[in-house]
Amino acid sequence: MFKDKKIVFSGVQPSGTLTIGNYLGAIRNFTAFPEDHHCYYCVVDEHAITVRQVPAELRRRTYETLALYIACGLDPEKNTLFVQSHVSEHAELAWILNCYTMFGELSRMTQFKDKSAKHADNINAGLFTYPSLMAADILLYQTDLVPVGSDQKQHLELSRDIAMRFNGVYSDTFTVPEPYIPEAGARIMSLADPTKKMSKSDENENAVVRILDDRDAIIRKFKRAVTDSGSEVRRGEGKDGVGNLMSIYSAFTGKTDVEIEREFEGRGYGEFKAAVGEACADALAPVKAEFDRLMGDKKYLEDVMAKGAAEAKQNAARTMSKVRRKIGFIEARRPF
Numbered sequence: 001m002f003k004d005k006k007i008v009f010s011g012v013q014p015s016g017t018l019t020i021g022n023y024l025g026a027i028r029n030f031t032a033f034p035e036d037h038h039c040y041y042c043v044v045d046e047h048a049i050t051v052r053q054v055p056a057e058l059r060r061r062t063y064e065t066l067a068l069y070i071a072c073g074l075d076p077e078k079n080t081l082f083v084q085s086h087v088s089e090h091a092e093l094a095w096i097l098n099c100y101t102m103f104g105e106l107s108r109m110t111q112f113k114d115k116s117a118k119h120a121d122n123i124n125a126g127l128f129t130y131p132s133l134m135a136a137d138i139l140l141y142q143t144d145l146v147p148v149g150s151d152q153k154q155h156l157e158l159s160r161d162i163a164m165r166f167n168g169v170y171s172d173t174f175t176v177p178e179p180y181i182p183e184a185g186a187r188i189m190s191l192a193d194p195t196k197k198m199s200k201s202d203e204n205e206n207a208v209v210r211i212l213d214d215r216d217a218i219i220r221k222f223k224r225a226v227t228d229s230g231s232e233v234r235r236g237e238g239k240d241g242v243g244n245l246m247s248i249y250s251a252f253t254g255k256t257d258v259e260i261e262r263e264f265e266g267r268g269y270g271e272f273k274a275a276v277g278e279a280c281a282d283a284l285a286p287v288k289a290e291f292d293r294l295m296g297d298k299k300y301l302e303d304v305m306a307k308g309a310a311e312a313k314q315n316a317a318r319t320m321s322k323v324r325r326k327i328g329f330i331e332a333r334r335p336f
């Protein structure tokens with residue numbers, strides 16, 4: 001397919017409230033693509049229902065996730081911001097790709113294993129085929145680059161395998177996407193257990209800093225962050241907690257490890273943790289203010305969704321008609 005720009009696609013689930021891990025590892029980097037890229041950012045509500053959702057909360061979080069995209073700097077005039085369920089081609093292509101995805105491949109997905117252990121009473125087929133819907137999201141737009149956190153790398157590799165398999169059977173149909181995993185902030189760990197990834201669904205609120213936490217909460221959580229019995233600000237064996245705080249500080253301030261070590265030489269963990277909290281709160285304050293303003297203007301958010309869905313649909317429909325033709329489906333004449 002002819003493309004005059006590189007295509008970027010990413011998605012965020014409207015479940016849970018987003019953490020600084022989501023911000024540093026994904027959303028913040030979404031704004032960094034140059035003008036010769038066209039970016040699609042999708043609120044993936046269809047993925048969210050693979051675990052039980054309260055309808056009113058799902059609806060609110062869908063607005064919130066879109067508002068957060070915009071508050072983090074994504075301009076709806078320059079990017080396609082939309083809601084997955086508004087573009088029916090996602091579900092449609094997901095079904096087709098399910099038929100080119102192997103049971104064994106899906107069984108090996110670590111997110112499926114983790115989530116089915118966590119939701120043992122609801123191991124539904126959607127949770128299992130989650131990665132084929134994700135592949136559909138990406139492949140519909142002939143995506144070149146997918147910015148994601150490192151936890152999504154396995155799903156992205158499967159998307160590539162599905163694309164290559166389909167292309168191998170039917171000749172070139174899909175662009176094979178590349179992951180784009182930013183280094184700084186790629187893996188922000190829990191403040192309570194720095195061997196575990198910071199997760200938006202963690203039950204321990206002190207483990208997680210959320211983009212929309214207020215200043216006091218942010219500073220308090222960093223003060224309570226688990227470190228070790230030493231006092232030196234540097235990375236090392238048994239110093240996962242300090243290392244994580246250094247990564248966070250570095251991601252918010254742009255300082256290198258060496259600069260951070262020098263800055264806190266002889267000052268102890270207390271002062272360091274306070275500085276990390278301040279840096280994080282300062283960086284997030286304008287995001288939160290803009291988010292609050294946008295959430296007060298639902299009409300604007302709905303306009304953005306409608307415009308984004310129309311743009312997305314036009315391109316998704318093009319890929320779908322190509323896919324139908326290659327598979328041997330008869331293109332339906334419209335109107336029926």
Ligand code: TRP
Binds near residue numbers: 138155
């Ligand atoms: N699975 C991703 C996550 O939980 C969200 C997602 C859905 C996504 N579809 C996508 C990310 C397509 C990138 C591209 O983080």
